Every structure is written in structure tokens, then in C-alpha cells.
Amino acid sequence: MKPRFLVFAIACVTLLIATEATVAQQERKATSQCQAVAQSIPHATYANFSGTTSVIDATATEETVALTYIGHSTFLIETPGGVTIATDYSGWYTPPRLPMVVTMNRAHSSHYTLTPDSSIQHVLHGWSDVPGEKAKIDLVVGDTYIRNVTTDIRGDFGAPQTDGNSIFIFEVAGLCIGHLGHLHYELTPSHYAEIGRLDVVMVPVDGGLTMGADSMSRVIKRLRASLILPMHQPRPLQSFLSMFGPDFDISYAPTNTITVSLRTLPKKPLIYVAKGMQ
Known part of the structure; x- marks a missing residue:
């Protein structure tokens, strides 16, 4: 017994x-690695961009992430593990194939849809339909961890609408990739703490529909990302770029697809303009 x-x-x-x-x-x-204290990044040159005039080290053998600018605020993110993500998905700007994951923000109809294709596995709203609650995204899909940080937006007649926008953060292949969504106000210290480190950031440029060039440039400088990808509206792009001095490099992509890895991140912050934003 x-x-x-x-x-x-x-x-x-x-x-x-x-x-x-x-x-x-x-x-x-x-567990977010991007919220941890940033450690030193291995020696690198500029990120590896696809196209015939690549300005980067193309010999990197580690895992890379591809980002394709589809239009407006929609990027297609393709991870080494085969996860595909479309940002600010509205159905107006469609990727070449149906993504596994879509993120949305409700500031304007060009940033969301309530009738996405039913074959999309994960539809992530950047807002909550429950009054007084924040949207909470905490999801692992394949090799990618997806989370969000909510911010306020301007609602009807300019009144603040609490937590109507989400900054989506994608952690994959050692990279911290952020999409600012339809950012209407400058970030607070608590926002920066929630975001943590960003290596790549997709930033809305429009001259005022989100924020003016000066305000948006202050956010970008504070985030200290290595790679900055403008999106949203091409027309005010030059005004936005004029806000950055010699501490930033500016370059124009020959295509709308960009590939990047942790090792090939720029040592000096690089604003890289996809073909569709030129």
C-alpha cells in the first residue's frame, strides 16, 4: 500500500x-521584451531594404521581417515564421494576400472596417466597445507577440475621446516594431513607459489630421527608434522631414517593401520613405 x-x-x-x-x-x-531595459544592439549598418538600389548589407543571415507599404496607414508585416499582419486595416487598401492578423483604429473609416473577411484569423480592434474600458491586446500568434498601448483621440467637435486609438507593438525576431495608428496627442511619460523600446516605428504624417509636423517630430525624437517609416498622407511629408536635423538620415525607397533584422538596424536613426509615400 x-x-x-x-x-x-x-x-x-x-x-x-x-x-x-x-x-x-x-x-x-x-512577456514583453521591448518594455525591458534596452541592451546594446550588435554592430550594424543600415537596415536591408529590398530593391535594385539597396544601400545596406545584404549578407545578413539572421531572421528578417518584411514590411510592405500598402497605402494610407496600412503596412503588411511578414515575419520569419510566416505570420502576416495588416495594420490599420479598412479594406480600402488590401495586401496582395489575405493577412492572418489585422489591426484597426476607429478614428476614421479609412482605418477600420466592421465587416472584415471572415477568413482573417485575428481581428484586433484598437478601441473598446465597452464604455470606460481600454482595448487590451495581449496575443501570441506564431513567432509574434502583439500588444497595444491606448491613447486618446479627438472625438465629435474636437472633444477628447478616451482611449480611442491604439499604438500596436509587434515583437518578433528580436525586433520591437510599433505602429502609432491615428495619433492625435503627444505621448505622456506613462505612454513611453508602456511602449518601451521601439526599433522600427510607423508614423502618421498629415500636417494636422493627426498632429502637426512639430508635435509628431517630437514624439519620434523621444521614441528614439532606429528606423522611421512615414505613412498616411504624402503631401505634408516634406514639412515633417524638415523637422529633423543632422542627427537623422533621410532616404527614399525604390520599392514599397522593406526588410530589416536586428543586426542590420541603422546605427544612426533613418527616416526611410516607402515608394508609395513619395
Whole structure:
């Protein structure tokens, strides 16, 4: 009787340890590395951009992430594990193939749709339909961890609408990639703390529909991302670019697709304008 009890007890302990290990592993997967204190990035040149006039080291063998500018505020993100994500998806600007994940913001109809294709596996709203609640995205899809940081927007007659926009952050292949959505106000210290490190940031440029060039440039300078990808409206682009001095490089892409890895991030911040934003 006692040996059987001992065997049963050992089996229970073993099962408990295995269960705790599995839970701990799942929790680790959903832990943001971008909110941790940024460590030194390996020596690198500029990020590796696709196209015939690549200005970067093309010999990198580590995993890369591709970002394709589709139009307006929609980028298609393709990860090494095959996850495809469309940002600010409205159905107006459609990727060449149906994405697995779409993110949306409700500031304007060009940034969301309530009738997405039913084959899309994950439809992530940057707003909450429950009054007084924030949208909370905390999702692992394949090799990508997706989370959000909510910000206020201007509602009817210019009145602030609490938490109507989400900054979506995609953590993949060691990179911290942020999409600012339809950002209407400059970020607070608590926002910056929630965001953490960003290596790549997609920033709306429009001269005032979101924020003016001066305000938006202050946000970008504070975020200190290595790679800045303008989006939204090409017309005010030059006004936005004029806000940055010699501490930033500016370059124009020959195509609308950009590939980047952790090692090939620019040492000096680079504003890289996709073909569709020129």
C-alpha cells in the first residue's frame, strides 16, 4: 500500500511540476521584451531594404521581417515564421494576400472596417466597445507577440475621446516594431513607459489630421527608434522631414517593401520613405 501511495505521490508531483513549467513557458512567451531595459544592439549598418538600389548589407543571415507599404496607414508585416499582419486595416487598401492578423483604429473609416473577411484569423480592434474600458491586446500568434498601448483621440467637435486609438507593438525576431495608428496627442511619460523600446516605428504624417509636423517630430525624437517609416498622407511629408536635423538620415525607397533584422538596424536613426509615400 505504501509503495503504491509513494508512486502516486511522485506522479502527482511530477505532473504538477510539468504543468507549472508549461504555464511558466506560456507566460514567458507573453512577456514583453521591448518594455525591458534596452541592451546594446550588435554592430550594424543600415537596415536591408529590398530593391535594385539597396544601400545596406545584404549578407545578413539572421531572421528578417518584411514590411510592405500598402497605402494610407496600412503596412503588411511578414515575419520569419510566416505570420502576416495588416495594420490599420479598412479594406480600402488590401495586401496582395489575405493577412492572418489585422489591426484597426476607429478614428476614421479609412482605418477600420466592421465587416472584415471572415477568413482573417485575428481581428484586433484598437478601441473598446465597452464604455470606460481600454482595448487590451495581449496575443501570441506564431513567432509574434502583439500588444497595444491606448491613447486618446479627438472625438465629435474636437472633444477628447478616451482611449480611442491604439499604438500596436509587434515583437518578433528580436525586433520591437510599433505602429502609432491615428495619433492625435503627444505621448505622456506613462505612454513611453508602456511602449518601451521601439526599433522600427510607423508614423502618421498629415500636417494636422493627426498632429502637426512639430508635435509628431517630437514624439519620434523621444521614441528614439532606429528606423522611421512615414505613412498616411504624402503631401505634408516634406514639412515633417524638415523637422529633423543632422542627427537623422533621410532616404527614399525604390520599392514599397522593406526588410530589416536586428543586426542590420541603422546605427544612426533613418527616416526611410516607402515608394508609395513619395
